[in-house]
Amino acid sequence: MTICVAAMLGRLDDVNAFLQQDHALANARGAHGITVMFHAAMSGNLALAQALQEHGCREGFSHAIHAAISGGHKDMVAWLLANGGSDVNV
Numbered sequence: 001m002t003i004c005v006a007a008m009l010g011r012l013d014d015v016n017a018f019l020q021q022d023h024a025l026a027n028a029r030g031a032h033g034i035t036v037m038f039h040a041a042m043s044g045n046l047a048l049a050q051a052l053q054e055h056g057c058r059e060g061f062s063h064a065i066h067a068a069i070s071g072g073h074k075d076m077v078a079w080l081l082a083n084g085g086s087d088v089n090v
Helices: 003-008 012-020 023-027 038-043 046-054 063-070 074-082
Strands: none
Touching: 003 038, 003 046, 012 023, 012 046, 023 038, 038 046, 038 063, 038 074, 046 074, 063 074
């Protein structure tokens, strides 16, 4: 289990455990360089995305919009746009 896998599965408790051990994981990249925020957007779990941001995540918001749209997570799309996802042309 990695933080990116936990984020993709929407496992907030596991993500928080990773973040408690190492705050730098808030900007982790998984397979193929995909950001942890993209993985969180795939899950649609807003609390998870917020936890990443609170722990210093500043990367991947615009790219994550694609994952949120693909998953039909309208609330996640809105959150990403309001919190740093500025490239709506992704």
